[in-house]
Amino acid sequence: MAFIIAIDGPAASGKGTIARALAGHFGFHHLDTGMLYRATGAKGGDPVAAARGLTPADLARDDLRSAEAGQAASRIAAIPEVRAALVDFQRRFAEQAPGAVLDGRDIGTVICPGAAVKLYVVASDEVRAARRAAELGADPDEMLAQLRERDLRDSQRAAAPLRPADDAVVLDTSALSIEDAVARAIALVERAR
Ligand code: C5P
Numbered sequence: 001m002a003f004i005i006a007i008d009g010p011a012a013s014g015k016g017t018i019a020r021a022l023a024g025h026f027g028f029h030h031l032d033t034g035m036l037y038r039a040t041g042a043k044g045g046d047p048v049a050a051a052r053g054l055t056p057a058d059l060a061r062d063d064l065r066s067a068e069a070g071q072a073a074s075r076i077a078a079i080p081e082v083r084a085a086l087v088d089f090q091r092r093f094a095e096q097a098p099g100a101v102l103d104g105r106d107i108g109t110v111i112c113p114g115a116a117v118k119l120y121v122v123a124s125d126e127v128r129a130a131r132r133a134a135e136l137g138a139d140p141d142e143m144l145a146q147l148r149e150r151d152l153r154d155s156q157r158a159a160a161p162l163r164p165a166d167d168a169v170v171l172d173t174s175a176l177s178i179e180d181a182v183a184r185a186i187a188l189v190e191r192a193r
Contacts (some may be wrong), residue, residue, distance in 0.1 A: 003028070003099030004114070006107035008013060009121035010069065010151045010162060012128035012135075016174040016180055018121060019103035021182040022189060026101075031093045031103035034073065036086050038064040041072030051076075051085035065126055067136060067146055071192070074150045077105075078122040078157040087111065108165035117192045119185060120164035 005022055009015040016032055023030035023082055036051075043050035050058075063069060074084050083106075090111045094100045103112065108118035123131075129144035136143070138193040164170060168179040173181045 002095050002097050003116050003193070004112050005092050005101040006098070006112050006115035006118045006165070006168075007101065007103040007121060008105055008108050008119070008162070008164065008168070009103075010128065010154070011147050012132040013121040013123045014178070015103045015119075015121040017178055018119070018171075018173075018181055018185045019101045021178075022185055023101045025182075025186055026099060026189065027097045028099040028101050029093065029171075031090065031100065033086075033090055033101045033102055033107065034070075035059055035064060036089070037073035037077045037082075038069045040082060040086075041076045042069050046150075047076040047079055048081045048085060051082045054086075054089075065136075067132075067138065067143070069152060071146065074153050078153065078159060080159040083159050105162040106160035108168050109163065110160045113165065117189050118165050118168040119188065120168040120170045121171050122170060122183075127174045 006021045006146060007015045019030055022028065027049060036054065039054055041052045042061060042064060043058060046115060050160055076094065094102055094112050108115055125148060128147055129140050132147065133140040133143045151162065171181065
């Protein structure tokens with residue numbers, strides 16, 4: 001059976017960086033599930049049809065990392081039929097040997113509730129806004145407002161809201177370097193293997 005690592009948390013918490021590092025360290029597959037929602041939102045038209053018809057080319061668009069694509073993703077991600085259309089792909093991805101790391105908002109709660117390791121990565125709003133501003137070359141105050149709006153929408157929606165699974169370990173990266181955050185995550189996985 002594949003070893004599944006579920007990583008959830010709000011935007012710019014560090015979950016993507018930790019997920020990539022864990023996948024590299026353990027030789028596991030990695031899926032950034034936010035890209036599925038970003039690609040669906042960026043396609044335009046009927047979001048349910050867009051989610052059902054996602055292609056590798058849709059996922060390879062280079063404008064998916066923008067703040068606008070993140071906001072569009074968060075809006076269509078509240079639609080239950082959009083989420084339902086993306087479930088099978090994520091679960092199949094997770095079952096690949098020798099293991100997989102998936103990061104998103106609902107991996108530990110909905111997509112892979114039986115994951116061997118569940119991490120819920122958080123950081124203060126200010127730290128997250130500063131990180132995202134540096135990454136995108138944008139204004140930190142504007143990023144702060146956008147992140148808060150997106151987190152609020154993601155955590156208050158009825159369908160698979162952003163929240164830690166009951167058995168998730170919470171990792172606060174506010175005061176941690178990338179190296180320290182990754183080292184802690186690796187230690188947690190080692191303990192579960
Ligand atoms: O993680 P990222 O910022 O790329 O996600 C973009 C948006 O996609 C999130 O704000 C959220 O609304 C949605 N999302 C989701 N469930 C996931 C991953 C992302 O609802 N598993």
